[in-house]
Amino acid sequence: MPRSKEAEALAVIAAEIVSCQRCPRLIEHCRRVAAVKRKAYRDWVYWGQPVPSFGDPEARLLLVGLAPGAHGANRTGRVFTGDSSGDFLYRALYDTGFASQPSSTAAGDGLMLKDCYIASAVRCAPPQNRPLPAEFQACRDFLRREIQQLRRLRAVLVLGRLALDAYLSAMISQGATLRKRDYQFAHGAVHHPPGIGVALLCSYHPSRQNTQTGRLTMSMMTEVLRLAKSRLGECFQPETANFEQNKKNFPNVQPLDGGLHLYSFIRYCELSARVLGNPGCQPSATTLVSNHEGRTGLWCKRTSMKCASNC
Numbered sequence: 001m002p003r004s005k006e007a008e009a010l011a012v013i014a015a016e017i018v019s020c021q022r023c024p025r026l027i028e029h030c031r032r033v034a035a036v037k038r039k040a041y042r043d044w045v046y047w048g049q050p051v052p053s054f055g056d057p058e059a060r061l062l063l064v065g066l067a068p069g070a071h072g073a074n075r076t077g078r079v080f081t082g083d084s085s086g087d088f089l090y091r092a093l094y095d096t097g098f099a100s101q102p103s104s105t106a107a108g109d110g111l112m113l114k115d116c117y118i119a120s121a122v123r124c125a126p127p128q129n130r131p132l133p134a135e136f137q138a139c140r141d142f143l144r145r146e147i148q149q150l151r152r153l154r155a156v157l158v159l160g161r162l163a164l165d166a167y168l169s170a171m172i173s174q175g176a177t178l179r180k181r182d183y184q185f186a187h188g189a190v191h192h193p194p195g196i197g198v199a200l201l202c203s204y205h206p207s208r209q210n211t212q213t214g215r216l217t218m219s220m221m222t223e224v225l226r227l228a229k230s231r232l233g234e235c236f237q238p239e240t241a242n243f244e245q246n247k248k249n250f251p252n253v254q255p256l257d258g259g260l261h262l263y264s265f266i267r268y269c270e271l272s273a274r275v276l277g278n279p280g281c282q283p284s285a286t287t288l289v290s291n292h293e294g295r296t297g298l299w300c301k302r303t304s305m306k307c308a309s310n311c
């Protein structure tokens with residue numbers, strides 16, 4: 001099956017991540033860990049380089065973790081794969097219908113994600129699991145660009161406080177007018193940042209430190225994933241009808257008879273400049289926008305359905 005434009009773009013970003021060398025400290029650490037190895041994995045050929053995201057390009061749910069584990073993703077080359085954090089997370093994803101199997105042991109183990117995409121704030125394994133602020137910043141653009149390509153996104157689940165900060169920073173760098181202090185971290189917290197159109201949920205990170213101390217239990221993890229799932233059908237898109245922006249994006253739109261201006265009826269996501277409409281609608285004003293049969297509002301000419309009823 002041919003890949004969608006978005007899947008192609010995500011693959012390009014993944015390739016850029018793998019070849020990235022922006023953070024010498026982290027690149028050096030990944031290689032050193034790969035050379036020294038842990039005794040239990042001495043027969044492994046470690047991945048030892050930046051780890052790309054993994055999942056379904058059509059995903060409505062995005063998980064954002066912190067960084068690859070030194071002997072987990074840095075060994076196997078796939079996020080949350082090959083360590084106890086991954087065992088915990090993928091079990092929960094399987095139980096909630098997002099993963100095809102409950103375990104994740106190696107990149108070629110057949111695991112597939114459904115409606116879910118997993119990224120990290122930082123793509124290289126950091127010493128002591130602690131990336132530096134400059135390393136978060138250096139890696140931010142990958143997350144921002146991936147979010148832009150995940151066109152069906154409805155919810156983001158951040159795994160830990162640092163992932164929350166990284167996600168908000170990515171959104172701010174994208175142009176969102178957010179104040180970080182408005183988004184407090186708490187396990188199970190749900191936010192609806194204005195102008196983004198995506199629900200933001202928080203969970204403790206499934207690190208061994210959290211799972212072995214009982215701070216994060218399996219039922220807490222599956223509960224927050226179910227909560228995220230319950231938000232996937234909802235529409236939080238901004239009800240923006242920004243006349244000036246629409247005029248710029250859709251220069252061919254003509255005024256309706258009677259002088260009613262169609263620009264005013266185009267709703268779109270300000271961040272992605274994506275038109276919001278019924279599934280299958282092309283991002284084209286002529287397809288999407290109509291004062292259908294004289295009724296005021298946003299209707300799809302092609303389906304005659306009320307627009308955004310299902311977006």
Ligand code: SF4
Pocket residue numbers: 017020021022023024026027050122123124135138139
């Ligand atoms: S952490 Fe990100 S920006 Fe830094 S080297 Fe790795 S992939 Fe590149």
